[in-house]
Amino acid sequence: MDLCGLDEVADGAGRAFRLGDEAAVPDLIVVRRGDHVWAYANNCPHNHIPLDLLHPRFVTHDGEWIVCSTHEAVFRFEDGHCEDGPCKGRSLEPVAITVIAGRVHVDPVPDPDA
Ligand code: FES
Numbered sequence: 001m002d003l004c005g006l007d008e009v010a011d012g013a014g015r016a017f018r019l020g021d022e023a024a025v026p027d028l029i030v031v032r033r034g035d036h037v038w039a040y041a042n043n044c045p046h047n048h049i050p051l052d053l054l055h056p057r058f059v060t061h062d063g064e065w066i067v068c069s070t071h072e073a074v075f076r077f078e079d080g081h082c083e084d085g086p087c088k089g090r091s092l093e094p095v096a097i098t099v100i101a102g103r104v105h106v107d108p109v110p111d112p113d114a
Contacts, residue, residue, distance in 0.1 A: 003030065003104045009037060012063030016042060016052060028095055029058050030104060031066055031077050037104055040080050040092035044068040
């Protein structure tokens with residue numbers, strides 16, 4: 001599934017996507033650092049709520065960490081591991097993506113009922 005162009009995710013930032021029409025909130029986030037992108041389910045392992053529940057920002061101001069808006073847990077871009085916060089030691093659920101010719105593809109598409 002073609003998700004977006006690499007250049008549609010700002011360097012050092014994140015962007016949310018809804019994969020299903022019935023999803024009430026974005027269910028996938030993509031974060032980018034240079035030519036590298038990573039995707040995770042939009043589900044904080046602390047309370048299992050969307051990372052952007054309180055504000056639509058997925059990355060700390062310095063662009064170094066993925067951040068949860070509710071209690072400010074911070075996660076590594078590279079593997080979603082929580083380095084600090086109430087869910088320290090747990091991880092975001094990775095979503096497999098591939099970049100082909102400057103386009104970000106989700107493969108396989110996550111099952112929203114899983
Ligand atoms: S719900 Fe994300 S840190 Fe608490």
